[in-house]
Amino acid sequence: MVLGSPVRLSSTALRGARRLAAMAAATAVTASALTVTIAQPASADTTTQCSFPAKPYDGRPWSLQRVLLNELWKDTDQGAGVRVAVIDTGVDTTNKQLKDAVDAKAGKNLLPKKPKKDETGRATPRGKADGTTDEVGHGTKVAGIIAARPARKTGFVGLAPKATIIPIKQNDANGSGTAASLADSIDYAVKAGADVINISQDTAEALKPDSALEQAVQRAVQADVVVVASAGNDGLGGKNKKTYPASYPGVLAVAASDRNNERAPFSQAGDFVDVAAPGVDMVSTVPKGGHCVDNGTSFSAPYVAGVAALLRAKHNKGPDKWSQQNIVAQIEQTAERSIPGHDRLVGWGVVDPVAALTEDDKRIDHPVAREGVETAEKPTPAKLQLGETEQERNERLGTYVLVGGGTLVAVVAGTSLVYRDWRRRKHPTASS
Known part of the structure; x- marks a missing residue:
């Protein structure tokens, strides 16, 4: 696979872009001319689309109703001091809930200087150099799930509402991002001081071992950064394949779950999946203000990244400071499981934010399959008595x-x- 392998976004926000990309793909004739393949839609429901700005969401989204926020934030200071890099389509700071959440000075626009064009010959503008321009809305939604500040007239808030977002623009509606620009973005996030990196996208095709992207991921892991990535939305097609960077060692790969804590039908399955998180009917912030609803593993990943940010805030000081491995293992160990061990559909289970932050008496390096497993000494069977005792x-x-x-x-x-x-x-x- 060439270094310029295209990357795709995993959400329903790009249906139109997918159709255009598919038309262009039909004309491709060589590997070097390979066009971007945007992820298949997470749902056929077109009602999730909206224009910007949008109306504010009045109530509390279901993905937050399942969490006792006061308990979640009890000893974490809501993620204050933790920096989360969002490598995506940019983060629009005109949404009031993100204005104070984004460190624009640390942001970066790493979109290729010559973005791809659609079939009309129009290329999406690159936007501001600090990564705070988002024509698609994808990155703005991702950032909101992680760190949106509380606001009047809405019950929506980020899981870590005092964490800081580092906006890194690396893709657009035409799928201009490549494996090379994604690798550069990861390296930049580490240099910018990210404690957590969220990647809600994947490459269109598998990459060769020891690719530049894998090397960038490993550098981030070795720098003690928690790397969270979406598992992908090819579940409906039944494809049994690994996605990248989610499949790389050290990356916390996140599938999507529904309201019943079951795998969403569109969610990619595989042995590489580590945990699942809400990814259906996800409410979040959009450019210019307001909220929209969307589906996809793109929004499951930031849900977990928010939990990782809270764990970093709680265990980021002193001699017992937790490493990225400890944080990943804690999220996996405390997930809600349907079986004792790992499952190829939802990994170690559906993430339980409160359990991750409260069942943390000691740090662990790896999750253990213990729930439902008999570990005590078995009782002595009673003697069979045929007559009167x-x-x-x-x-x-x-x-x-x-x-x-x-x-x-x-x-x-x-x-x-x-x-x-x-x-x-x-x-x-x-x-x-």
Whole structure:
């Protein structure tokens, strides 16, 4: 696979771009001219599309209703001091919930200088150099799930609402991002001081071992950065393949779950999946203000990145400071499981934010399959007794004695009364 392998975004926000890319792909004739393949839609529901700005979402989204936020934020200061790099389509800071969440000075636009053009010959503008331009809305949604600040007239808020977002623009509606620009973005995020990196996209095709992208991922992991990536949306097609960078060692690969804590039908499955997180009907911030609903593993990944940011905030100081491996293992260990161990559909289970932040008495390096597994000494089987047991015999004899004694007393008492009445009748003057 060439270094310029295209990368794709994993959400429903790019349906139109996918159609255009598919038309262009039909004209490709060489590997070097390979056009971008945008991820298949997570849902056929077109109601998730919206224009910018959008109306604010009044209530509390279901993905947040499943979390006791006060308990989640109890000892984490809501992620304050933690920096999360969002490598995506940019993050629009005109949305009031993101204005104070984004470090624009640290942001970067790494979109290729000559972005791809659609079939009309129009290329998406590169936008601001600091990565705060987002024509698609994808990166703005991702950032909101992680660190959107509380606001009036909406119950939506990020899981780590005091964390700081580093916006890194690396892709656009035409799929101009490549494996090379994604690798550069990861390296830049590390240099910019990211504690967590969120990547809600994947390459259109598998990459060769030891590719530039894999090397960039490994450098980030070695720098003690938690790298979170979406698993992809090819589940409906039943494709059994690995996605990158989610499949690389050290990356926390996130699938999508629904309201029933089950794998969303579109979510990519595979042994590389580590955990699942809400990815259906996900409410989040959009450019210019307001909120929209979308589906995809693109929005499951930032849900987990938000939890990782809270863990970093809680365990980022002192001699017992947790490494990125500790944080990844904690998220996996405390996930809600349907089986004792790892599952190819949802990994170690559906992430449980509160459990991850409260069941943290000691740090671990790897998750352990323990739920539902018998570890105690097995009880000694009871002896099979075909006849009457000694206890049953004693109870039976005791019953006989009790009933017999009562009967004897009654007989004696009755006999005494009869004898007394007989004496009275025979000797009327006799003393009773």
